Amino acid sequence: MTDETKKKLEDKIVGLVKEYDGKKRFKPVDIVKEMEKEFADEGLSKDDIKSVLKEIMNDEKLVYGYAGGSFLTLPDNKG
Amino acid sequence: MGKKHETPLLDELKKGKWVSFVREIERAAEKSERTEDLLGQVENSYRDKITHWKHGGMAGVRGYGAGLVGRFTEFPEKYPGVKECHSMRVNQTSGFFYNSDILRKIADIAEQHAGGLLNLHGSTGDIQILGVWQAEAEEAFQKCAELGFDLGGGGSDLRTPSCCVGPARCEFANYDTLQICYDMTQAFQDEMHRPSFNYKFKLKFSGCSNDCVAAASRSDMAFIGTWKDKIKINQDEVKNYVKKFNVQKYVLDKCPTKCMLFEGENLVIDDSNCVKCMHCINEMPKALRSGDEKGLSILLGAKAPLVTGPRLGMMLVPFYDVLEDSKNDYEWLKGLISNMWEFWDEYGVSRERIGELMQRVGVVTFLEGIGLEPIPEMVNHPRGNPFIKFTDDED
Ligand code: SF4
Ligand code: SF4
Numbered sequence: 001m002t003d004e005t006k007k008k009l010e011d012k013i014v015g016l017v018k019e020y021d022g023k024k025r026f027k028p029v030d031i032v033k034e035m036e037k038e039f040a041d042e043g044l045s046k047d048d049i050k051s052v053l054k055e056i057m058n059d060e061k062l063v064y065g066y067a068g069g070s071f072l073t074l075p076d077n078k079g
Numbered sequence: 080m081g082k083k084h085e086t087p088l089l090d091e092l093k094k095g096k097w098v099s100f101v102r103e104i105e106r107a108a109e110k111s112e113r114t115e116d117l118l119g120q121v122e123n124s125y126r127d128k129i130t131h132w133k134h135g136g137m138a139g140v141r142g143y144g145a146g147l148v149g150r151f152t153e154f155p156e157k158y159p160g161v162k163e164c165h166s167m168r169v170n171q172t173s174g175f176f177y178n179s180d181i182l183r184k185i186a187d188i189a190e191q192h193a194g195g196l197l198n199l200h201g202s203t204g205d206i207q208i209l210g211v212w213q214a215e216a217e218e219a220f221q222k223c224a225e226l227g228f229d230l231g232g233g234g235s236d237l238r239t240p241s242c243c244v245g246p247a248r249c250e251f252a253n254y255d256t257l258q259i260c261y262d263m264t265q266a267f268q269d270e271m272h273r274p275s276f277n278y279k280f281k282l283k284f285s286g287c288s289n290d291c292v293a294a295a296s297r298s299d300m301a302f303i304g305t306w307k308d309k310i311k312i313n314q315d316e317v318k319n320y321v322k323k324f325n326v327q328k329y330v331l332d333k334c335p336t337k338c339m340l341f342e343g344e345n346l347v348i349d350d351s352n353c354v355k356c357m358h359c360i361n362e363m364p365k366a367l368r369s370g371d372e373k374g375l376s377i378l379l380g381a382k383a384p385l386v387t388g389p390r391l392g393m394m395l396v397p398f399y400d401v402l403e404d405s406k407n408d409y410e411w412l413k414g415l416i417s418n419m420w421e422f423w424d425e426y427g428v429s430r431e432r433i434g435e436l437m438q439r440v441g442v443v444t445f446l447e448g449i450g451l452e453p454i455p456e457m458v459n460h461p462r463g464n465p466f467i468k469f470t471d472d473e474d
Contacts, residue, residue: 027235028144028275029424046424054273057142064144066135069429070234070274077137 001048009039009052014061017072025071028053028064083112084119088126107195113160113210114194120158138165138213140220144274146230147216160194163212167193168205168231169223170264173257174244175200184226192219202297202383204241204283205231229268236274240264242284243291251360252286253304253373254401260284262409267416276420277427287369288357294378294392299433300416301378301392302401308370309350310359316366317346330362374400379419380434390434393442397456415449422448 001009013035017026035049056062065073092101101118108114124131131153138149148166155162169185185206189197194210201207206228211219220230231239240263243249245256263282264271270280283294286304294301320326321344331339338352339359346366348359360367377399378392396415404411419433422445427436437445446453455469 027429028273029235029277032275033424050269050273050275053275054142054269057144057273060141063137064139064234064274065137066149066234068135069278070144070236073137 001042001044001052005039005042005044006052009035009044009049010056010061012038013053013056013072017062017074021074021077025065025067025073027069027071031072083115084122086118086122089118089122104196110190111160111195111210113164113212114196116152116158116160117164117194117196117210120152120154120161120164123154123157132164138163138216140217140230143230143272145233145236145272146220147211147213148233161210164194164209165211165213165216166198167208167211167216167219167223168203168233168239169208170229170231170239171200171204171206171241173242173260173264174247176244176247181226185223185228188219188222192216192222200241202293203231203238204292205239230272232271232279234274235276235278236272236280237267237270237276238279238281239271240267240282240284241292243286245284245286249286250364251289251304251357251369253306253369254286254375255405256284256286256302256304259302259401259405259409262405263413263416266409266413270420277423278430278432280420280423280433282416284375288355289361294381296381296389296391297383298381298392299379300419301381302399303376303378305355305374305376305398306370307372307374307398310348310353310370311368312346312348313366313368314345317363318344320363320366326363330359333358374398374402380432380437382432382434392434393437394456394458395451397454415451418449 013031016031020026031053032046032049036044036046039049057064060075062072063075065071065077089101093099104114104118108118120131133151133153134149136149136151138147140147146168148168150164150166152158152161152164185208186197189195189208192211192215193208196209198207198209208219223230240260242256242260245254246252247257270276280300281298282300282302283292283298284302285292285294288303288305290303294303317326327341331341335356335358336352336354338349340347360369376394377396379395381390381392383389399412423433423436426440426448427433442457443453
């Protein structure tokens, strides 16, 4: 995965969560599936997407929440 | 010191000669205002016969999506000490071995950063530090990390694998439960700390079918120690037991498959009909031993209630040569687990446990999906019919 693709993927994931903040809860499993489709032409594997997601979470660009299942959300939503 | 909250119902639970969790909470409350409020909150729930906790929400430590289980009172004005009352799940050691120094240090963390309460060990396995507030979570976590502890699982992820004491203390262990549990915990760190499943997934390892960690009923994938060859019999010791108690009544008659009998004074076992339940070995440990060809059985799909009720695990792999696979870093087992997660990822729906998925799509489809050959021993319970119809030309 090139740095450029990685950046694009990161922006896409964070952007999606931002766009739907308060309207839809994204489960990590759904995001990975969605990105697999979206980035099919660039040949990204599930593991590639998971590793980018891991970096996003480590950098706290997004955080995890829980409501009957785990979901991704913005750090501002953390108490 | 006077009581902050009247707790007549909880006081009932201090009566009798048994250890009382109420008394223990009261002791912690002497040092912690938030735990005083915990008593009030619990009394309130008992009075109203309904829980007043809200679960989930936003609780966690940096980078992790698991390990801190969110809990909030519905009455933050009345019980401000438990406006947040999260549980920090600290990954337990394999087999729950600690020294007193470590336990004291963990207790100190619980006093400094939570309500002074620990829960060791519930069915999750983890050490739980109770009454953590989000603002202190990171510091408490870092202190645990300094002691060498990581957080455990929680949410839609791999829950902290757990095992019985196994060969470290128990003569009945058929494999090294501690080693495999530790190995799987290390191998699947990401799956444990970063929830990416449809729902929870549990791995539990018991060294024999006494199943001291309740794997067969409480884990999606249960590993139960067993053996393939004959039970070893020491006839002299059998005779000693016969002198001490009614072996016929309490051992032979209670064998679930009635595969034991006395020929004269000698005990005979039809091992082809033994289901390795451990009953006879438990009763006469000096006389009977499991065989030499040891390994484990893998059961799939157990869970305690919720979406479609409780279920026991189904026999997925009757005999897995764990010792052999351990020489290859458990390559076969890790492959099987990964295949199952892939399939679950692809075809599972939200909050569907893997056993429920298997039931929904059918065992045959599930086995094809995970690349496991069907065999007749894949049954719901011993002596049940196999799920798969085999034709005459198949073995
Ligand atoms: S499950 Fe079996 S091996 Fe493990 S501690 Fe219990 S009796 Fe011993
Ligand atoms: S292990 Fe259980 S099934 Fe086997 S002989 Fe003993 S009592 Fe019978």
